[in-house]
Amino acid sequence: MPETEFHKRNxxxxxxxxxxxxxxxxxxxxxxxxxxxxxxxxxxxQKVAIFKPRIDKRYSENDIVSHSEQKIPCTVxxxxxxxxxxxxxxxVIGIDEAQFFDNNLVEVVEKLAAxxxxxxxxxxxxxxxxxxxEPMPQLLAIAEYITKTLAVCMKCGAPANRTQRITHDSSRxxxxxxxxxxxxxxxxxxxxxx
Ligand code: ADP
Ligand code: MG
Ligand code: ZN
Numbered sequence: 001m002p003e004t005e006f007h008k009r010n011x012x013x014x015x016x017x018x019x020x021x022x023x024x025x026x027x028x029x030x031x032x033x034x035x036x037x038x039x040x041x042x043x044x045x046q047k048v049a050i051f052k053p054r055i056d057k058r059y060s061e062n063d064i065v066s067h068s069e070q071k072i073p074c075t076v077x078x079x080x081x082x083x084x085x086x087x088x089x090x091x092v093i094g095i096d097e098a099q100f101f102d103n104n105l106v107e108v109v110e111k112l113a114a115x116x117x118x119x120x121x122x123x124x125x126x127x128x129x130x131x132x133x134e135p136m137p138q139l140l141a142i143a144e145y146i147t148k149t150l151a152v153c154m155k156c157g158a159p160a161n162r163t164q165r166i167t168h169d170s171s172r173x174x175x176x177x178x179x180x181x182x183x184x185x186x187x188x189x190x191x192x193x194x
Contacts, residue, residue, distance in 0.1 A: 015116030023125035024149035030122040031066040049090035050074040053100040080105040098123030099133040128165040151183030158185040
């Protein structure tokens with residue numbers, strides 16, 4: 001077949017990276033879904049690098065752990081920039097608890113995708129006041145694929161997209177589990193009175 005202009009332009013195409021965001025309330029299965037995708041990549045012998053921010057020490061120092069006790073080993077990082085340093089050999093990158101990173105994560109994720117990598121990011125889309133939790137809105141805007149996960153409302157059983165804080169703390173970041181939060185639907189969610 002003669003080499004056309006089309007072939008000349010396209011046969012040197014490099015790997016196309018992509019950004020996948022998994023978001024929802026607490027207990028909605030974000031971490032389970034992230035682990036599921038990362039395990040499949042590992043089974044397929046892809047090079048996988050997995051990260052979480054140091055702040056999340058709830059269940060393990062060296063693993064990402066779901067509320068259903070599924071886990072996968074990860075590297076703990078202090079800043080988003082460290083993810084670049086540890087990802088040079090990876091084809092697939094997983095990041096949990098993305099809402100605990102600063103906005104620099106957006107640039108980091110873009111850079112990794114531009115290098116042809118598949119970047120999976122999981123995090124809370126809203127905080128305990130039901131306000132969008134940066135940098136998740138920015139990540140959602142630049143992602144190729146978005147998955148919204150829902151929990152089961154602890155009051156009425158409806159699909160739940162909100163995180164109810166059940167303690168009286170008014171700082172935005174309070175790392176906790178079932179003792180501090182529960183999943184609620186739009187109707188049963190009660191805005192904190194602070
Ligand atoms: P996330 O990362 O979104 O906080 P996880 O993947 O860690 O969620 O955990 C999901 C698991 O949480 C469920 O499979 C279930 O075992 C448990 N769970 C606890 N409370 C709820 C709830 N209200 N609705 C759904 N699952 C819940
Ligand atoms: Mg989680
Ligand atoms: Zn409800």
